Each structure stands twice: as structure tokens, then as C-alpha cells.
Amino acid sequence: MDQHPQTTFSRPSKASKALLFIDPKTGKPVALPSAVQTSNGTSTPPPPRPLVKPPTRNSRASSREHSFGTLKGIDAIHPAPKQPLAVSGRASPELDVYARPFVPESLTSINTLRGPNFETPPVNQFDFQEYIEKSLPTQFFTPPIQPTPPDSSFNPAVATQEHYEHFFEYHIKAEIEAQQRQNASYALYAHRVDTTDLMVVSFKVPGLQENSPYIEVDDIVQLRQIHEERPKAPRRGRPRIEEPFQMAQWTGVSYNGRVSNIRRKNETLVVRLSGPSLQPRRLRPDSFMVHHLKFNVQFPVPEERFLPMRHVLPVIQQALRVIMHTSERQLFSEDSPQFHRWIRSMLFPKEVDSKLQTSLNNLSFNRLLFDSELNWEQQKAIESIGGQNYGTLPFLISGPPGTGKTKTLVELAIQLVKNVDNVAHILFCAPSDPAADTLVRRLASHFNPTQMFRLNRTSRAFTEIPDTVLPFCYVSDDALSFPPFKKLMAYNIVVTTCRDASLLIRTRMTNSDLYAAERGLVTAIHPDEAESFSAKLHWTTLLMDEAAQAMEPEALVPLFVAAPPLKSDRLLSTPLFVMAGDDHQLGPRLSLHSSPMNTSLFARLFARPVYAEHPLARAKTGKAPPILNQSMLPILRPAFANLIRNYRSHPAILAVPSSVFYNDTLLAEAPGTDCLASWSQWRGKKWPVLFHNNVSPDDMDSDGGGWFNSGEASLACWYAASLVCSKLIEPKEVCIMSPFKAQVQRLRKVMRGKDYGGVFWDVDIGPTEIFQGLERGVVIICTTRSRAKYVEKDKELGWGLIDMPNKMNVALTRAKFGLIVLGNKDILLQDPNWKAFLDFCERNGLVRSDDGLGETAYDTDDSVRTTLEKGLLDKEEKQKELKVSRALGAGGQNNGMWTSGMQEPPSVEGYDGGEDSEYLDEAPSVYTWQ
Numbered sequence: 001m002d003q004h005p006q007t008t009f010s011r012p013s014k015a016s017k018a019l020l021f022i023d024p025k026t027g028k029p030v031a032l033p034s035a036v037q038t039s040n041g042t043s044t045p046p047p048p049r050p051l052v053k054p055p056t057r058n059s060r061a062s063s064r065e066h067s068f069g070t071l072k073g074i075d076a077i078h079p080a081p082k083q084p085l086a087v088s089g090r091a092s093p094e095l096d097v098y099a100r101p102f103v104p105e106s107l108t109s110i111n112t113l114r115g116p117n118f119e120t121p122p123v124n125q126f127d128f129q130e131y132i133e134k135s136l137p138t139q140f141f142t143p144p145i146q147p148t149p150p151d152s153s154f155n156p157a158v159a160t161q162e163h164y165e166h167f168f169e170y171h172i173k174a175e176i177e178a179q180q181r182q183n184a185s186y187a188l189y190a191h192r193v194d195t196t197d198l199m200v201v202s203f204k205v206p207g208l209q210e211n212s213p214y215i216e217v218d219d220i221v222q223l224r225q226i227h228e229e230r231p232k233a234p235r236r237g238r239p240r241i242e243e244p245f246q247m248a249q250w251t252g253v254s255y256n257g258r259v260s261n262i263r264r265k266n267e268t269l270v271v272r273l274s275g276p277s278l279q280p281r282r283l284r285p286d287s288f289m290v291h292h293l294k295f296n297v298q299f300p301v302p303e304e305r306f307l308p309m310r311h312v313l314p315v316i317q318q319a320l321r322v323i324m325h326t327s328e329r330q331l332f333s334e335d336s337p338q339f340h341r342w343i344r345s346m347l348f349p350k351e352v353d354s355k356l357q358t359s360l361n362n363l364s365f366n367r368l369l370f371d372s373e374l375n376w377e378q379q380k381a382i383e384s385i386g387g388q389n390y391g392t393l394p395f396l397i398s399g400p401p402g403t404g405k406t407k408t409l410v411e412l413a414i415q416l417v418k419n420v421d422n423v424a425h426i427l428f429c430a431p432s433d434p435a436a437d438t439l440v441r442r443l444a445s446h447f448n449p450t451q452m453f454r455l456n457r458t459s460r461a462f463t464e465i466p467d468t469v470l471p472f473c474y475v476s477d478d479a480l481s482f483p484p485f486k487k488l489m490a491y492n493i494v495v496t497t498c499r500d501a502s503l504l505i506r507t508r509m510t511n512s513d514l515y516a517a518e519r520g521l522v523t524a525i526h527p528d529e530a531e532s533f534s535a536k537l538h539w540t541t542l543l544m545d546e547a548a549q550a551m552e553p554e555a556l557v558p559l560f561v562a563a564p565p566l567k568s569d570r571l572l573s574t575p576l577f578v579m580a581g582d583d584h585q586l587g588p589r590l591s592l593h594s595s596p597m598n599t600s601l602f603a604r605l606f607a608r609p610v611y612a613e614h615p616l617a618r619a620k621t622g623k624a625p626p627i628l629n630q631s632m633l634p635i636l637r638p639a640f641a642n643l644i645r646n647y648r649s650h651p652a653i654l655a656v657p658s659s660v661f662y663n664d665t666l667l668a669e670a671p672g673t674d675c676l677a678s679w680s681q682w683r684g685k686k687w688p689v690l691f692h693n694n695v696s697p698d699d700m701d702s703d704g705g706g707w708f709n710s711g712e713a714s715l716a717c718w719y720a721a722s723l724v725c726s727k728l729i730e731p732k733e734v735c736i737m738s739p740f741k742a743q744v745q746r747l748r749k750v751m752r753g754k755d756y757g758g759v760f761w762d763v764d765i766g767p768t769e770i771f772q773g774l775e776r777g778v779v780i781i782c783t784t785r786s787r788a789k790y791v792e793k794d795k796e797l798g799w800g801l802i803d804m805p806n807k808m809n810v811a812l813t814r815a816k817f818g819l820i821v822l823g824n825k826d827i828l829l830q831d832p833n834w835k836a837f838l839d840f841c842e843r844n845g846l847v848r849s850d851d852g853l854g855e856t857a858y859d860t861d862d863s864v865r866t867t868l869e870k871g872l873l874d875k876e877e878k879q880k881e882l883k884v885s886r887a888l889g890a891g892g893q894n895n896g897m898w899t900s901g902m903q904e905p906p907s908v909e910g911y912d913g914g915e916d917s918e919y920l921d922e923a924p925s926v927y928t929w930q
Contacts, residue, residue, distance in 0.1 A: 118255050165317035208267040225278055342392065367386070401657070555600070739807060
């Protein structure tokens with residue numbers, strides 16, 4: 001076999017272990033490199049030695065006894081590892097490091113062959129038509145509105161109200177195609193599976209824990225069983241025949257199996273099949289060949305996930321077109337159909353939809369709260385929504401990390417149901433099942449199962465539902481189902497996901513359908529009342545949590561459920577629509593990063609003039625907005641609230657995100673955040689923030705797209721072990737995150753390997769995205785990237801943390817007591833947001849570097865310091881003055897008890913500075929709505 005020492009090829013993990021890696025230029029096999037090659041032709045040294053000595057075989061202590069409680073201080077055992085200064089040259093400039101792993105054509109061609117395909121039926125199918133016929137008089141329903149083809153004026157790059165339907169239909173199709181391409185890269189070839197009854201298989205799926213690919217229960221997985229023939233091991237004394245690989249054979253049958261169980265922890269899928277039995281492993285007596293049970297596995301994109309969005313678009317489009325051709329005089333007359341204004345004002349609100357404020361608000365509120373811990377901004381939001389005095393447009397609650405968005409919405413839901421007239425039935429949505437389950441848990445102490453219902457799709461697995469949520473679900477025949485009509489109408493709150501709100505559409509439980517059924521039945525019984533008919537809508541409020549994570553077409557599904565009918569007479573009231581979110585954190589999960597659907601409805605609305613140009617919104621000059629005073633009246637009542645009090649993080653952790661992303665307006669009010677002040681690794685001001693300038697090289701894993709950094713992984717695990725061994729924090733409160741999947745896998749391997757004695761399994765390690773909405777005591781961020789030439793490709797693919805402001809914000813704001821960032825300073829300085837973080841660390845001495853530079857604080861102009869940073873410095877100065885005063889008071893002089901050169905660890909529980917003010921975050925987009 002020829003040797004190619006300068007190549008970067010290695011065996012792909014997704015192909016059979018016996019497959020060879022072929023150089024596409026020479027067509028010859030490539031030997032695996034034994035060491036990482038550097039630019040000067042030398043090899044980098046092996047990773048740093050183990051930080052914790054694993055127990056030996058002769059040790060009396062078992063692995064269970066070898067816990068972090070019995071370890072010596074890790075700093076005493078091993079100092080922080082030094083990193084090599086050489087820059088990796090493993091990825092040759094002549095090779096495409098992003099190329100897909102090589103898989104023999106004999107395997108890939110099998111997926112293109114035709115043959116019998118056996119479909120596995122879904123489980124727990126619900127008969128929607130039967131339910132409708134048992135519940136409502138169907139003869140009064142209007143026929144569904146059909147999609148309309150776009151005309152020649154449609155431009156997919158320009159978003160207009162006239163082509164609202166076509167715009168999103170176009171980009172939904174583009175997203176489906178992008179997901180299909182992405183899922184194709186997750187295909188497995190010659191992949192070994194386990195089976196028990198030959199019709200249920202289980203197998204590992206690399207990346208499943210990180211949702212790569214994203215799979216749900218009852219999704220379709222396509223499997224094609226193949227036979228790979230390899231020479232049987234020769235008998236003793238006979239020569240081995242060197243035939244590394246022979247042509248794979250397909251059985252000629254493909255299965256569209258259904259996922260029955262997902263074990264994300266060990267990345268295992270369980271799939272059930274229908275059709276002819278699989279061919280088990282067996283020996284052929286006429287040859288020396290062994291047949292193995294292996295499959296080619298593909299993951300089709302379930303387009304059913306997008307169908308609810310596509311079905312509501314024509315209805316929304318019709319309402320928008322009607323309003324565009326209705327004069328202003330007709331629109332605002334009392335006899336005008338109210339639905340026109342409601343649909344348009346929810347999606348394209350204007351100043352005319354708002355109401356004027358002519359007097360100042362009361363500084364106190366008389367409303368009796370169910371949650372007495374709500375702050376002034378949260379109470380003000382609830383008071384405004386409950387009073388319904390801001391107009392007919394969405395009320396937006398902007399909640400930065402740790403400010404209590406969900407807490408506010410939960411209190412709002414309770415107040416609306418129990419204390420506000422004309423609000424009896426609330427539809428409460430979130431983009432994901434875990435977020436919806438959280439809402440149920442928060443509301444469970446205020447509503448019993450006869451008042452609140454958790455609506456699930458019938459295919460959802462019981463194992464995914466928390467025990468505290470299950471009593472609020474409806475179960476029939478041992479499966480999740482839909483409650484009877486009478487029972488459904490009695491619930492005060494229905495909690496579901498935005499997508500599963502489509503179940504209410506399919507069962508004709510929307511406001512439009514219920515209105516049509518009621519009006520049709522009443523006027524059929526009392527024809528003389530047709531002219532005077534008036535009705536109260538069933539769904540009186542739509543609340544949406546984590547709204548910035550929902551695609552706009554996804555948010556339209558519950559919006560259509562709550563929307564008034566297209567042709568309505570007199571309505572006693574129109575529904576309230578309230579969204580809470582943060583457009584400076586991660587948005588919708590999409591495969592196509594250039595898609596305009598990356599901008600959520602929440603973010604797009606906040607950028608509209610009625611919100612962004614309000615006098616109490618964030619000033620365009622970058623300053624905090626003014627306090628409302630008498631001279632500013634009259635003014636449009638703000639249909640938004642901005643939460644500014646953070647109850648999660650130490651002020652030093654929050655200082656940069658507040659300044660960079662929230663106009664320096666956040667207040668740190670979390671108690672007890674100085675619990676790690678005595679940890680030995682803090683630098684400079686001893687604040688619980690540390691940047692370690694890591695110069696070790698990044699590298700590409702064998703999957704051709706995953707980046708890792710071995711030196712950085714060793715550092716991160718060392719810091720985590722040091723924290724745990726200090727006994728200042730529990731392992732479960734420590735989290736290590738990276739934006740790269742391969743780095744996450746590397747971190748898990750190191751942290752949970754034998755080098756650390758197997759005692760750090762509770763340290764949470766995962767990709768940055770999965771931590772949105774979560775918090776941990778200490779967060780260790782691995783930025784991973786060390787080569788500037790790949791940064792642009794990272795941005796194109798949506799990878800990394802450089803020039804990814806929303807992902808960076810999520811990473812920095814998960815920590816409560818401590819934040820450690822590992823990265824290459826020269827690379828991070830290219831990003832102005834990261835530069836702000838590095839400047840903050842350097843001017844306060846919060847930097848560690850193997851070359852010894854940058855570890856001392858330097859003087860700087862106070863004008864560049866953040867508000868929270870100044871608060872910390874002021875508090876430290878007062879503590880020092882107090883110590884001097886006490887020392888002089890005790891002995892009349894210093895007596896050596898304190899010197900100006902000493903640096904005391906700060907004891908800061910939070911900074912409460914500034915005045916209550918309202919601000920607004922704009923959401924810029926390359927797409928402009930007209």
C-alpha cells in the first residue's frame with residue numbers, strides 16, 4: 001500500500017470499518033496518519049498527561065470509591081496543561097477538508113436501485129373526520145380555501161403582503177430541499193444493526209444526541225438490507241487471501257420503517273418494520289463466506305411537519321388581500337367586518353392600530369398577584385395586557401436571558417382566566433414539546449386536569465412526557481388522543497406546540513369553524529335572528545412563549561386557530577395575541593441559513609415602526625430610552641414590554657452581553673452569585689470570568705465536516721475537574737459546550753474516559769444550541785476555531801461562534817456563578833462582539849495565557865466600561881474604604897491589616913443601578929416587508 005504522509009484522509013466513521021479510504025486524485029488507498037503533521041513537517045506531541053490518576057488494578061478503592069470527594073486538589077496534582085504553539089498543517093491546502101467521506105459506489109448505488117418497498121403504517125392513527133361528525137354540524141362549514149399560483153410580479157427575494165403566501169411557500173420548499181441535502185449526508189452505509197424478532201431493528205446513529213439528524217418518534221427511516229461478502233478467516237497454516245472488499249449485494253427489498261423509540265443518550269434508534277422478514281446472519285455451506293446483517297440507512301425528510309404551515313397560508317393570504325382592497329373609511333367603520341383588521345394588524349401592525357395615552361401611568365398596581373415575586377416591569381406588562389388599552393395589535397414581551405419571560409406569561413394566563421372579563425379560553429403555545437411541558441408544570445398548581453389540557457400529537461411517546469404533565473394529557477386505549485368535544489370546550493387553558501395546534505384545525509375547532517357552526521345552527525332554528533346574531537369567540541387569547549424560536553409560518557398555525565372568522569357579523573370582542581421571546585438569542589432551527597425564515601414573526605414585528613420607532617423604544621443613538629414624563633404626552637401606548645432584571649448571572653458574567661446585545665440596560669439581581677470567589681484560577685479582579693488564550697490547533701474529524709481541537713478539549717476538562725475537586729460546586733452544575741459536534745464528542749471522550757477516573761459523568765457536555773433556555777452554575781465555552789481561513793466557511797454553514805451574535809449571546813448567558821471561555825485571541829478579535837468581551841477581560845485582568853501575557857489589568861477610560869462593570873468597581877472601592885476605615889478605627893493606623901496592593905475576592909450579590917426604563921431591540925433583516 002502506498003504511503004501518503006501529507007494527506008488528511010482517514011476512515012469515515014459512518015462507513016463500514018473494513019472499507020478503505022481512497023485518494024480521489026490518485027485512486028489509491030491512503031494510509032492513516034499516525035500523528036498530526038505540522039507546517040514544518042514535524043508531529044505535534046501527544047495530548048497532555050492525565051489530570052486525574054486513574055486507579056490501578058492493585059488499588060483497594062473501587063471506581064465507585066474513587067470519587068471526586070477523595071481526590072486531592074487537582075491543581076496540586078497537575079498544573080494547567082501547556083498547549084503547543086505550532087499551528088496545525090494537517091489539512092493540506094490541496095485537499096477539500098469539507099469533502100464528504102468516501103463511500104464505495106457499490107454501496108451508494110444500492111440506494112438508487114428500484115425494488116419492492118414495504119411501508120410501515122403509523123401508530124395510533126386518529127380519525128379526524130369521525131370526530132368532526134360526532135361533534136359539530138358539518139353542513140355549516142365553508143369549503144377550505146385553495147392555494148393560488150403566483151403571478152408574474154412575484155419575486156421570492158421581495159416580501160410583500162400581496163404575495164405573503166407565495167413568499168413563504170417558496171422558502172418552505174427551499175428549506176425542505178436543504179433538509180433533504182443535509183439528511184443525505186447523515187446516510188449510513190453497510191451499517192450493522194441488532195434485531196430480536198427480525199421485524200424490529202436497533203442501531204447507532206452518530207450525532208443523534210445533538211439532533212443531527214433530527215428525528216421524532218414515528219418518523220420514517222428507509223432501510224435496505226445488504227450482504228457484504230468477505231473471506232472467511234483461513235484455517236491454521238493456510239495463507240490469507242488479501243481481498244479487503246468485495247461487491248455488496250442488496251436483498252432487493254427496501255423498508256420504510258417507523259421509529260418506535262429514540263435513546264438519545266446512547267444515540268440509538270429502534271425501528272419497526274412491515275413486510276417480509278429480514279434475512280438473518282447465516283453460513284453458506286458451499287463457500288467460505290459469512291453473511292452479516294447490515295443495512296444502508298437513509299433518513300427522509302418528513303414533509304408532514306410542514307403541511308400545517310402550508311395549509312394556513314392561503315387563508316391568511318385571502319384575508320390580507322381583502323384588507324388591501326378595502327378603503328380606510330370602510331375598514332374602521334363600526335359595520336366593517338372585524339376579521340380584516342385583526343389579521344392584518346397581527347401580521348402588519350401600524351400606528352393606526354394603537355391607542356393614545358394622555359396621562360401618566362400609576363407607579364403602583366392594585367392587581368392581586370398569584371406570584372408575589374414579580375418585578376415592576378413584569379407587573380406593568382400584565383397590567384397593560386389585562387387592561388387591553390393599547391389597541392388591536394400583538395403585545396410583545398422582550399425578555400433577555402434570565403429575566404423571567406415564562407414567569408410573566410404564566411402569571412398573565414392565570415390573571416386573564418380568573419380576573420379578566422371576556423377571557424375564558426386560552427390557547428398557550430411554544431415552539432417545542434419541552435417548552436410546552438414547562439408551561440404545564442408552571443401552571444399545574446393553579447389549574448386541575450379538568451381546567452387545563454396538554455394537547456399532544458398521537459404519535460408522541462409516553463416516555464417523553466414528564467410525570468407531572470401526564471395527568472393533563474388525554475389518554476384513550478393506551479394512546480394519546482383527543483378529548484370529547486364537550487370536555488375540550490370546558491378547558492380554560494389548552495397548552496400545545498405551534499405545530500400541534502394544527503390538530504385543532506384538523507378537528508375544526510378553530511374560532512372560524514366554531515363560529516360558523518354556532519351561527520348556522522342558531523339561524524336555522526331562529527331565522528328571524530339572523531340579522532341580529534352576535535357571538536363570543538371561543539379562543540379569546542393566544543399566548544406564545546419562546547416566540548423568537550418559531551418560524552413565521554409556524555406561528556401562523558395557532559394564529560389561524562384564534563383568528564376571527566373571515567366573514568363575521570357582530571363580535572363581542574376580538575382575541576388577544578401576546579408573544580414573549582428574545583430575538584438576540586437563537587432563532588428558528590433551519591438547515592438553510594440564508595433563508596428569510598430565520599427571522600421569526602416576533603423579530604419581524606419588533607422591527608416595524610410601531611414598535612421600533614416608539615419614543616420609549618431603544619434609541620437609535622445607542623443610548624437608553626427616556627423615562628416617560630408629562631411633556632411627552634400624548635403618546636401611543638406601547639404594545640411592548642422590556643424585561644431588564646436578570647435573576648441568573650453574576651454581574652461580571654452579564655456585563656458584556658448587556659452592553660453588546662441589550663443597550664447596556666440589564667440589571668443583575670441574582671443573589672448568591674459569588675459562591676466561587678475562592679476558586680484559585682480566577683485572575684486579575686478575581687471576578688468569576690476567565691478567558692484562556694488557547695493556541696492549540698484545530699483539526700477536521702473523519703466525517704469531513706466536524707472540527708475539533710484536542711488541546712482545547714484537554715484544557716476544558718482540566719478546568720471542569722478543577723472546579724469539581726475544589727468542592728465549591730457539584731458536577732451537575734458544570735457544563736462544557738462547543739458549537740462543533742466533533743469537539744463535543746471529543747470532550748465527552750476525554751471527560752468521561754479513564755484518565756479522569758470515570759468520576760465526572762455528571763458534567764454536562766453538549767453543543768451550544770441545546771443549552772438555550774437552560775442555565776448552569778459554571779459554563780466552559782470551547783470556541784474551537786484556530787485558523788482564520790475557515791471562518792468564512794463557518795459563517796456560510798452556520799458553524800462556530802465567530803460572527804454568530806445570537807449563538808454567542810446564548811453561550812455567554814447560561815452561566816450563574818462562573819464563565820470560562822477558551823479560544824484563540826487572534827481569531828476572536830476579528831469579531832467586534834468577541835473583541836468587546838476580550839477587551840472587558842483584559843482591562844480587568846481576567847485573562848490567562850500560556851505565554852504569560854495579558855494577565856494583568858490595565859488602566860482604561862471609564863467611558864468604555866459597561867454599567868455593570870462600573871457597579872462592580874464602585875462596590876469594590878467601597879469595600880476597600882470600609883476595610884481601611886475599620887483598620888484605622890481599631891488601631892488608629894493601618895497596622896498592616898490592609899495594603900493597597902492586596903486584591904480581595906469580590907463579594908457581589910448583584911448590582912441594582914439605574915432607573916426603570918423601557919427599551920426595544922430591533923431585528924434587522926435583509927428582507928423588507930412592503
